Amino acid sequence: MQLLKEKIRKEGKVVSNQILKVDAFLNHQIDPILMQEIGKEFAKRFRNAGITKIVTIESSGIAPAMMTALMMNVKAVFARKSKSLTLQHVYMAKVYSFTKQETNEIAIGQDHLAADDRVLIIDDFLANGQAALGLINVVEQAGATVAGIGIVIEKAFQEGGEKLRETGLHVESLAKITSLENGMVTFEEHAEVGGIKS
Amino acid sequence: MQLLKEKIRKEGKVVSNQILKVDAFLNHQIDPILMQEIGKEFAKRFRNAGITKIVTIESSGIAPAMMTALMMNVKAVFARKSKSLTLQHVYMAKVYSFTKQETNEIAIGQDHLAADDRVLIIDDFLANGQAALGLINVVEQAGATVAGIGIVIEKAFQEGGEKLRETGLHVESLAKITSLENGMVTFEEHAEVGGIKS
Numbered sequence: 001m002q003l004l005k006e007k008i009r010k011e012g013k014v015v016s017n018q019i020l021k022v023d024a025f026l027n028h029q030i031d032p033i034l035m036q037e038i039g040k041e042f043a044k045r046f047r048n049a050g051i052t053k054i055v056t057i058e059s060s061g062i063a064p065a066m067m068t069a070l071m072m073n074v075k076a077v078f079a080r081k082s083k084s085l086t087l088q089h090v091y092m093a094k095v096y097s098f099t100k101q102e103t104n105e106i107a108i109g110q111d112h113l114a115a116d117d118r119v120l121i122i123d124d125f126l127a128n129g130q131a132a133l134g135l136i137n138v139v140e141q142a143g144a145t146v147a148g149i150g151i152v153i154e155k156a157f158q159e160g161g162e163k164l165r166e167t168g169l170h171v172e173s174l175a176k177i178t179s180l181e182n183g184m185v186t187f188e189e190h191a192e193v194g195g196i197k198s
Numbered sequence: 199m200q201l202l203k204e205k206i207r208k209e210g211k212v213v214s215n216q217i218l219k220v221d222a223f224l225n226h227q228i229d230p231i232l233m234q235e236i237g238k239e240f241a242k243r244f245r246n247a248g249i250t251k252i253v254t255i256e257s258s259g260i261a262p263a264m265m266t267a268l269m270m271n272v273k274a275v276f277a278r279k280s281k282s283l284t285l286q287h288v289y290m291a292k293v294y295s296f297t298k299q300e301t302n303e304i305a306i307g308q309d310h311l312a313a314d315d316r317v318l319i320i321d322d323f324l325a326n327g328q329a330a331l332g333l334i335n336v337v338e339q340a341g342a343t344v345a346g347i348g349i350v351i352e353k354a355f356q357e358g359g360e361k362l363r364e365t366g367l368h369v370e371s372l373a374k375i376t377s378l379e380n381g382m383v384t385f386e387e388h389a390e391v392g393g394i395k396s
Contacts, residue, residue, distance in 0.1 A: 029275040029310040030260075032268035058257035059276065062228075066261050070230035077227040078257065112227040 001041050001174040004152070005187055007034060008175055014183045018155075026152065027060035027124055038174060039067025042122065042150040045172045046072070049147040051120045053077065053113070055139060057095075057106055057131055060124040064152055068122055076122075077113070079106040079135060091141040095134035098127070106131075108138050115143035126151040126173060129160025136169075153177065156188055199239050199372040202350070203385055205232055206373055212381045216353075224350065225258035225322050236372060237265025240320065240348040243370045244270070247345040249318045251275065251311070253337060255293075255304055255329055258322040262350055266320055274320075275311070277304040277333060289339040293332035296325070304332050306340075313341035324349040324371060327358025334367075351375065354386055 011024040025031040042064070054076040056065035062078050069076035082105035090107035097104065113119070119139045123131055132149055139146050146169060154161050154173035157180075164171050176188040209222040223229040240262070252274040254263035260276050267274035280303035288305035295302065311317070317337045321329055330347055337344050344367060352359050352371035355378075362369050374386040 023307055024309070025273075028278065028307055029273055030264055030267065031273055032264050033271075035264060036268060059260060059278075062257060062260045063264050066228055066230050066233060066264065069228065070234060073231075075223075075227055075229055080226065080257075109221055109226055111222070 001038070003034065003037055004175045007031070008153070008177075008185055012185060014180050014185060017180050018158075020153070020155070020177065020180055020185065022124075022153065026063075030063050032063075035063050035067045038064050038152060039069075039071040041174055042068040042120070042172070043071035046120050046148045046150065046170075049120065049170070050118045051147055053117045053119050053144075054122055055079065055108065055113075055119050055135055056122045057081070057135060061122055064124060064150075065122040068120065068150065072120070075112075077108055079108050079138060081106055091138045093134040093137040093141075095130050097130065106134050106138065108142075110142070113139065113142035113144050117142070117144035118147040119144050120147060121149045122151075123149075124152045126154040126160045126164070126171075127158045129158075129163045132160065132164055148172065150174075155180075199236070201232065201235055202373045205229070206351070206375075206383055210383060212378050212383060215378050216356075218351070218353070218375065218378055218383065220322075220351065224261075228261050230261075233261050233265045236262050236350060237267075237269040239372055240266040240318070240370070241269035244318055244346045244348065244368075247318065247368070248316045249345055251315045251317050251342075252320055253277065253306070253311075253317050253333055254320045255279070255333060259320055262322060262348075263320040266318065266348065270318075273310075275306055277306050277336060279304055289336045291332040291335040291339075293328050295328065304329075304336065306336050308340070311337065311340035311342050315340070315342035316345040317342050318345060319347045320349075321347075322350045324352040324358045324362070324369075325356045327356075327361045330358065330362055346370065348372075353378075 013021040054069040057079040065076045089110045092107045149171045151173040154176045179186040211219040252267040255277040263274045287308045290305045346368045349371040352374045354374045377384040
């Protein structure tokens with residue numbers, strides 16, 4: 001997605017070989033116009049997947065998930081992390097964060113996922129895949145189907161993308177970064193036709 | 199706002215005299231169409247306030263804040279709570295949560311608030327006002343102006359609304375609940391003309 005890549009080049013900050021800071025438009029400050037375009041793009045890429053619900057995880061997944069939900073005319077639900085849990089009757093999974101070196105429980109209320117739901121999981125980043133795997137686990141506990149995974153920025157040099165695609169899931173990343181070395185963002189090269197990878 | 203009130207009556211759950219659960223459409227599952235209408239309504243009510251930025255707090259404020267930002271064509275920034283803080287160079291405040299009986303630090307990166315910003319603070323709930331006061335504190339540290347406060351649901355039987363209005367701030371609540379007694383939601387009665395209180 002060209003607009004997103006330009007935004008990353010212009011406003012992203014490479015902190016290390018592993019870390020890209022996108023606080024300026026994605027996960028602290030939010031550019032709502034960009035977010036709207038992200039929603040449209042996910043809606044386009046998964047238009048034939050029969051999606052009935054968007055699932056994400058607080059906090060940074062909420063903005064892209066909500067915009068995608070709006071464009072697909074379905075509801076979004078965000079998994080809560082343990083600290084904010086006042087929920088009962090939930091589907092729960094453990095998610096280990098390599099960045100924070102801690103395990104969080106994530107949960108979704110049982111009222112908000114049904115066995116006949118076809119779920120599109122949306123998240124801001126895909127790195128080692130732990131958050132996505134936790135969300136898949138939660139969705140499967142409800143007996144629902146994961147019909148796709150939409151990622152805003154994939155760090156393709158980490159193993160999450162491969163892990164998810166190996167399971168046969170349809171994963172779409174709007175920007176796929178192959179390297180952050182030497183303070184530079186390198187994107188995977190693909191011919192793009194109308195924003196969809198050819 | 200009529201649509202919101204209907205949604206509260208239909209899908210809200212009165213848990214106690216103090217607690218209304220709106221997990222079905224506002225702070226766990228999100229109804230994106232409702233959220234879009236909420237964004238439009240805030241944009242209308244603050245259209246003459248010269249707003250240049252929306253400020254909220256993770257997680258439940260993000261959806262209404264982003265939709266308001268989209269409708270007002272400005273950026274939104276959400277304050278992070280301490281647990282997720284990997285930010286440097288931040289404006290910070292302490293916020294006490296009566297519900298969770300704990301104090302959180304909230305923070306916004308200094309890059310995302312400027313002295314000439316006119317800020318609209320958006321939040322999902324107003325009860326005792328602690329979160330809003332913390333956000334006001336953060337905005338003022340940047341030298342910026344709080345030009346308004348937009349609340350989705352105000353629990354008018356708690357003291358937050360009065361506390362904020364006493365300071366002279368322009369506070370707008372889309373649904374003002376005067377009581378949750380006997381398991382019933384009672385709204386403040388006001389003649390509404392086109393969604394704006396007359």
